[in-house]
Amino acid sequence: MNIAKPNSYRSGPDEGGHFGIFGGRFVAETLMPLILDLEKAYAAAKADPAFQAEMNGYLKHYVGRPSPLYFAERLTEHLGGAKIYFKREELNHTGSHKVNNVLGQIMLARRMGKKRIIAETGAGQHGVATATLCARFGLECVVYMGAVDVERQQPNVIRMEMLGAKVFPVQSGTRTLKDAMNEALRDWVTNVHNTFYCIGTVAGPHPYPTLVRDFQSVIGSETKVQMQEVEGRLPDSLVACIGGGSNAMGLFHPFLDDPTVEIFGVEAAGHGLTQLHAASIAGGRPGVLHGNRTYLLMNEDGQIQDAHSISAGLDYPGIGPEHSWLHEIGRVKYLSATDDEALEAFQLLSRLEGIIPALEPAHAIAKVMELAPKRPKDHLMVVNLSGRGDKDVPQVGDILKGKKK
Amino acid sequence: MTTRIDTRFAELKKQGRSAFVTFLMAGDPDLATSLEIIKALPKAGADVIEIGMPFTDPMADGPSIQAAGLRALNGGMTLKKTLELVRGFRKGDDATPIVLMGYYNPIYIYGVDKFLSDAKTAGVDGLIIVDLPPEEDEELCKPALKAGLNFIRLATPTTDDKRLPAVLANTSGFVYYVSITGITGAAAADSTAVSEAVARIKRHTKLPVCVGFGIRTPDTARAIASHADGAVVGTALVDALRGSLDSQGRATAKTVNAVADLAASLAQGVRGAQQAAE
Ligand SMILES: Cc1ncc(COP(=O)(O)O)c(C=O)c1O
Numbered sequence: 001m002n003i004a005k006p007n008s009y010r011s012g013p014d015e016g017g018h019f020g021i022f023g024g025r026f027v028a029e030t031l032m033p034l035i036l037d038l039e040k041a042y043a044a045a046k047a048d049p050a051f052q053a054e055m056n057g058y059l060k061h062y063v064g065r066p067s068p069l070y071f072a073e074r075l076t077e078h079l080g081g082a083k084i085y086f087k088r089e090e091l092n093h094t095g096s097h098k099v100n101n102v103l104g105q106i107m108l109a110r111r112m113g114k115k116r117i118i119a120e121t122g123a124g125q126h127g128v129a130t131a132t133l134c135a136r137f138g139l140e141c142v143v144y145m146g147a148v149d150v151e152r153q154q155p156n157v158i159r160m161e162m163l164g165a166k167v168f169p170v171q172s173g174t175r176t177l178k179d180a181m182n183e184a185l186r187d188w189v190t191n192v193h194n195t196f197y198c199i200g201t202v203a204g205p206h207p208y209p210t211l212v213r214d215f216q217s218v219i220g221s222e223t224k225v226q227m228q229e230v231e232g233r234l235p236d237s238l239v240a241c242i243g244g245g246s247n248a249m250g251l252f253h254p255f256l257d258d259p260t261v262e263i264f265g266v267e268a269a270g271h272g273l274t275q276l277h278a279a280s281i282a283g284g285r286p287g288v289l290h291g292n293r294t295y296l297l298m299n300e301d302g303q304i305q306d307a308h309s310i311s312a313g314l315d316y317p318g319i320g321p322e323h324s325w326l327h328e329i330g331r332v333k334y335l336s337a338t339d340d341e342a343l344e345a346f347q348l349l350s351r352l353e354g355i356i357p358a359l360e361p362a363h364a365i366a367k368v369m370e371l372a373p374k375r376p377k378d379h380l381m382v383v384n385l386s387g388r389g390d391k392d393v394p395q396v397g398d399i400l401k402g403k404k405k
Numbered sequence: 406m407t408t409r410i411d412t413r414f415a416e417l418k419k420q421g422r423s424a425f426v427t428f429l430m431a432g433d434p435d436l437a438t439s440l441e442i443i444k445a446l447p448k449a450g451a452d453v454i455e456i457g458m459p460f461t462d463p464m465a466d467g468p469s470i471q472a473a474g475l476r477a478l479n480g481g482m483t484l485k486k487t488l489e490l491v492r493g494f495r496k497g498d499d500a501t502p503i504v505l506m507g508y509y510n511p512i513y514i515y516g517v518d519k520f521l522s523d524a525k526t527a528g529v530d531g532l533i534i535v536d537l538p539p540e541e542d543e544e545l546c547k548p549a550l551k552a553g554l555n556f557i558r559l560a561t562p563t564t565d566d567k568r569l570p571a572v573l574a575n576t577s578g579f580v581y582y583v584s585i586t587g588i589t590g591a592a593a594a595d596s597t598a599v600s601e602a603v604a605r606i607k608r609h610t611k612l613p614v615c616v617g618f619g620i621r622t623p624d625t626a627r628a629i630a631s632h633a634d635g636a637v638v639g640t641a642l643v644d645a646l647r648g649s650l651d652s653q654g655r656a657t658a659k660t661v662n663a664v665a666d667l668a669a670s671l672a673q674g675v676r677g678a679q680q681a682a683e
Contacts, residue, residue, distance in 0.1 A: 016540065024540075024541060025538060025540050025541060026509060026536040026538075026541060027536055027538060028464070028535050028538075028559070028561075029538050029558070029559045029560065029563075029564060029572065029583075030465075030559075030561040030562075030563050030583065030586050031563075031570060032538045032540065032563075032564075032568075033563045033564065033565065034563070079407060084441050090457055106548050128445070157611045172468075172471060173461065173462070178462065179462075181464075182464045185464040185465070186464060186465070186466075186467075186588045189464075189586060189587060189588060190564055190586060190587040190591065191586075191589060192586050193563075193586070204607070228454075242498045274614060287510045287513060288508075288509045288510045288513055288536070289462060289510060290462075290464070291536070293513075298510070298512075298514065300514070301483045301484060301485075301511055301514065301515075302460075302484070302511035302513065302514030302515065303461045303478060303511065304461040304462050305459065401672065
């Protein structure tokens, strides 16, 4: 078992891919050889300066990094407490943080000679990012998406198809993200010889939680530099929403060993924690699913329970294993926001800052509305604005119309 | 230790024939019918019985077995009741080996030690857990061996000669060779490829090698059984069961026989095989 080394929360995982009791490699034998190959290929790529240099080139000229760190003056004034900054991941090419990770994985797939890419997607942002980079590098792309999510995130389905990807609506189970992941795993087991599975968050079998975290850590690393530039010091707190937890881990990881930085992850509380929700830490316990041990929503028999969130990107009954560990050792505080709170934050941000956020980071903003007023005016708070709301405009429009009637 | 599985394969070897291994989902479509079906299997010719432990997210299974698991769960099936099912079967049959097959989470939540002792008491002989590769042997495989249960591992076409020793290290009872890369219910591999793969595995182990995934007909069963120590049939039996249900998905008077009759004809196929020369 891996206990955090003294003075470092950043040293995990161990060679077996464990963060404390979490993580691991719980997959079918068919996939094991490939997962071991991937681990090797990633270690080699990490040690190869040419890989990093090529990636940095695409991050700058294709993705549009660094993303700005923006002082949200009107929101700060409105809430009357902490000074609020947004890390503008929604300005990335394809509209969210997902592209950071996909770029890294697609470059790995190319190194490994894989020509066919599969992905699962909830909100469609990971699917769009994958479809985009497959188009850019001439790779075949297949995306699994729950049928419910295909309905509520239509704009992204259309985008993926325009980019040349095949989108398969998944009809099994709850027909959301968890089932899309099952279906992607079934495809991978079947087509393991030529296929690379591009996972969209810091979950799945080792080494995925680690490599996705590493690719997303560009968010926190830039934030550190940018905060030094504008304020001359580290931020006092960080806030990010959690589906599987990749945008959060990307922002948090570079700060984990800075003890003055308070860190908050925000899960989706759906209709409320005593009803249908998607808050695995607040309402779940450790179990094994999708290749890793982590906090999961399940019944007393170990059957996975349906998650619910208004936001397709947070509608998942699990969370990345490193988050489960950070929760248990108490380094990160996990909060939750309901559908209604997220909708309110969505509207507030649109009106005050002229930024229509995705429903996912609207959950983070909802908790900022609670946290910021209680902090002093010299408190520096960074919120990860993980995606823009274009994909949610039709859905939220319908909800708001319904509410007015 | 010698388990019912070891004894059964030793007997079959003496008789010079391969095993017919059946798979059905526990509690599909309800506990009582499920018990009637597995009771009927040995008479139909089953030499080893695999029983699926239903799980909401069976990521290596095809649509038929997924649906069977959901039928069982909707009917109130639990892991505890799966063990009751085995206990019920053992009342009338103390010889046919029973292997539970499924995913790790329900066992992890039940509690590994409690599960192993309850399973042993109920009359379970072996476990096949799809999402526990040798890299995770500490979780269940090693405790199971200590508790006197066989831990049967899957080997696949991606398990090359370099990896096979790791896969076989803590395997006992038999080796389950998955003849294709794919999910349950997919097309069968051709028998030449199977025969080469079985020969390859046998260079690494003395354990019997059973082959499954994609066997649907007596003819395929015969072809596979002529190259392996056993042929496993799951999806075809599950489909026969489903075909006998009423429009609400409930068992009918035909259900038990629908499964037993197909099992009997598959068993004939297996028994018609000339077993591979060693
Ligand atoms: C904009 C946005 N933010 C957040 C998420 C949640 O994923 P994660 O927690 O991995 O960042 C998604 C997932 O689709 C998303 O599209």
